[in-house]
Amino acid sequence: MKAPPFDYHRATGVADAVEALRAADGEGKVLAGGQSLVPLLALRLARPAVLVDINRVPDLDRLELRDGVLHAGALVRHLGLAAQDRHPLAAEAARWVGHTAIRSRGTLAGSLAHADPSAELPAVLRACDGAVHVAGPGGRRRLGADALFVGALQSDLADDEVITEVELPVPDAWGFAEFARRHGDFAVVAVVAARFGERLRLVVGGVGAVPHLVDVGDLTTVDGELSQDRVAILAAAAADDVDPPTDLHGSAGHRRALTEQMALRALAQLAGHRTPEVV
């Protein structure tokens, strides 16, 4: 478990990082928090020729709320996200990421770039209909959540692009529920519910190659209070809408059941319903 040889470049700015990635000709990787990349290096599953370290790039750790949207720089760590109160959903989800040591280094943008379909923050980005700002040799572009995630551990980012900022719109109401094998594990199934006006976005993690945006037509348009009946109908519809895989930690059937249960919990939280003490 020792990394294969690689060159190391400490980027002095975004343009410098992009240039280093371009020069690496598809063999470069951005090192931010390193919480996914470094284990992959140690297992020799990733073999970049160059690591472009952006940790010393100035101004990438900004975190500010503008016009109902949280703007987080590429170096905002999970701990910072968990500690802020301007986007309570993102704060809650960040608390579910790994353990303190992981959260103190791991970054929001890094998690999005890594695009693990069982990770919490990609599901949050999609539920909030957020976006990432990307810098590349051809200039800058803004990429919406629906376009960012293209497959398991695959994003739309080019090899020489780097995320500079994440936009997370703050929902009017939200709910987050996760089922994991242990405290701090990736989700077996996680459900993120976000409400913007009459529009409800329900995203399920752990059930496919990308965070799954539940598509149940008009059911996700809600006028006024979200009733308990509607919660039950939506949760059942969400379970029908997913096509989960089977793996060591849960069968397809189990994941479908978990989708319904986590949706029930997340939607009840969003709606402010009182839930009975069960444990």
Added chain:
Amino acid sequence: MTTSTNAPHTPHTPASGAPVRRKEDARLLTGRGRYVSDLVLPRMRHVAFVRSPLAHARITGVDVGEALATEGVHAVFTGEHPRIAPVALRARSALPGYVETDQPPLARGKVRFAGEAVAAVVADDRYLAEDGAEGVLVDYEPLAPTVCAWEEPTDPVHEEAPDNLLLSRTFRAGDVDAALAGAAVVVDRELTTNRHGGNPIECRAGVARYEAADRRLTFWSGTQVPWIVRTQLAELLDLPEASIRVIVPDVGGGFGVKAVLYPEDVALCLMAMTMPGTPLKWVEDRVEHLLAATHARDHRYVLRAGFAADGELLAVKADVWCNTGAYSVHPWTAGIEPLMAGGLLTGPYKLADYECTVRGVATNTSPSGPYRGVARPSTVFAMEALLDSGARALGMDPIALRRRNLILPADVPYRMPSRLVDDSGAYEACLDKAVETFDLGRWRAEQTRRRREGGWPVGIGVAVYNELTGLGRAASAGPRMAFRTGHDACTVRVQPDGGVTVFSGVTSQGQGLETTMAQVVADALGVAYEAVEVRIGDTDESLWGFGAFSSRQAVIGGGAAHLAGEEVRGKALALAAALTEAPVEELDLRGGQVYMAGQQKPVISLAEVGRVAYLQSDRLPDGVEPGLESTRFYDPIRGAFAAGAQVAALAVDPATGEIHILDWVCVEDAGRIVHPVIVDGQIAGSIAQGIGGAMFEHLVYDDAGNLSTGTLLDYLMPTAAEIPELRIGHVSTPAANPTGVRGVGEGGTLAPNAVVAGAVADALGIEIDDLPVTPSRVWELVHP
């Protein structure tokens, strides 16, 4: 009134029984531990092993050219190297029908499990060694792999065992068929238990250095068994025993997986012998550990039990398959799990009619070996499952049924159907105290309330168990091997300044053996705990010890320490008597001072006695040799059974399969307790490990023999968040050994499989036949 803490008339406060500051704390708690992994020697080079990606295949060619051309690589070894090719590890046993097989240090001719070491690369550092390992090109011709021990093999793992059966034995007592025929109810269960790894924080580690001039090999190792390693290495390397020194510094956990001599150990030493003066270091990483360190508990049980109408257990008939993996583990053999399973299956329950056939079956998986609890976490699960089924069939309370059948104090010594002799009898006392602490009535009421008012169903699980500890020569660990592990030695030396140094044969992987030995010697000799220094883990310093396994060291190493301490005390008092012209029978040694009966001031100090013993031979009485030390062996002949009971309440969500542990109580009989915090730490740690095994940890192979759980992302170790607050209680029935202790290293692991499975079954009205009990499995059982 004033008192002085140094008042000479203060009676000796026993160190045993008190939570004294641990000797190890200054090192281990402040990051100053000295581990093999930290060891740096001049000219040292690093080793990476090339491991087989296939479970079963012939090796048709190995090309090391590219590896040798890699920057920083100095040598590459394969199984065909002339120094390595003639050597094979062969676990020997005189057990009838046992098939002996060879395990090469590096694979030769064929590979038998994914992860088996095929070649080794020596380089300037581990990074370069791994670069070189990628350059070793091995051609394989695949063979059909066997992964499951109870399915027909296609290509046998070893030619010597065409059916893969390495050993089989039937335990028989009474007439089980007649007893079953006369039973009021007969219950059947078919169970499988899951595959575990040891996963100490520090994986395996070794540094080997050979000095050609004096033909001396020094092997720094994280082993639990340094003297066994020395003896086995001497034979395998063809060196005199005295030419091998095994040094075991601080070790980051063992749990049994380091009580094995591994092929990597032998390969490392053989390679070092071909590179005199160049120390070679190998530190196992986590991927290697999961893949190639020993596994355990991949078992199947087909069971039938008969009960009388009043609940008396009349008969148990069992067929057991244990997956022994690709090789018979050295030196314990493939018998380690099956024989323990057959010998201890009936646990703390009285039974006359018993028949149990156990098998050790070779497969193309990592070899199975000793792991905390050896087989008994599985057998306790099996036995308690039978009792739970019996209770349901009889309509009887499951705890009452257990109580009806426990070995009681009046039955002791009790000859178990496997002919092991149980000396405990504290089972009912443990169960009673556990049930009372747990408050069974309250939890039964809560169970009923939830059935009425809703909320996750609650289940109650219970298990009673006997931990076989401190085995002496009559019940020695291991099946008819060439050595008996019943004894350890200890030397207690009073230094010229009165300080006390203990050279003990015990080893410590973090369980505080330096402290325990110091406490025992302080009390036996009559000195302050602080005056005792303990040296362990060096075969050139101490005389002998078999090491850490079978919860043996407090009993056996502690026994030797006590006897040696007592003997030195006798010598010191005799010398003190001669020096003070006092009758020896009126002298007493406490706190490092010699007192005369009836006097408050000491007549001479141990320091003065020590000074005379070494430096002032002119003051020695006639016939007394200089020096002040003693070496004693101790063997308990049989062993000490340690009773325990655990009871827990769990809540289960039928909709998700999620399990919450609400309360967990354990009561054990550790005999006389030497260090209460260490003892509770052992119990808590072993329960945590047991809960890990019951609910999370599972090494999964796919049908091709690939390990699917190759990192800690998929092999789930419990964290502090998964382990509930444990309520630990004690009963104390001192054992018949010098210190009265019973071992506590493993007991906690024995119950959680049974407790978790029993509680979930109780909550949901289902039967749990397969471990681990995961949310997914529970959900599948509720939604068939």
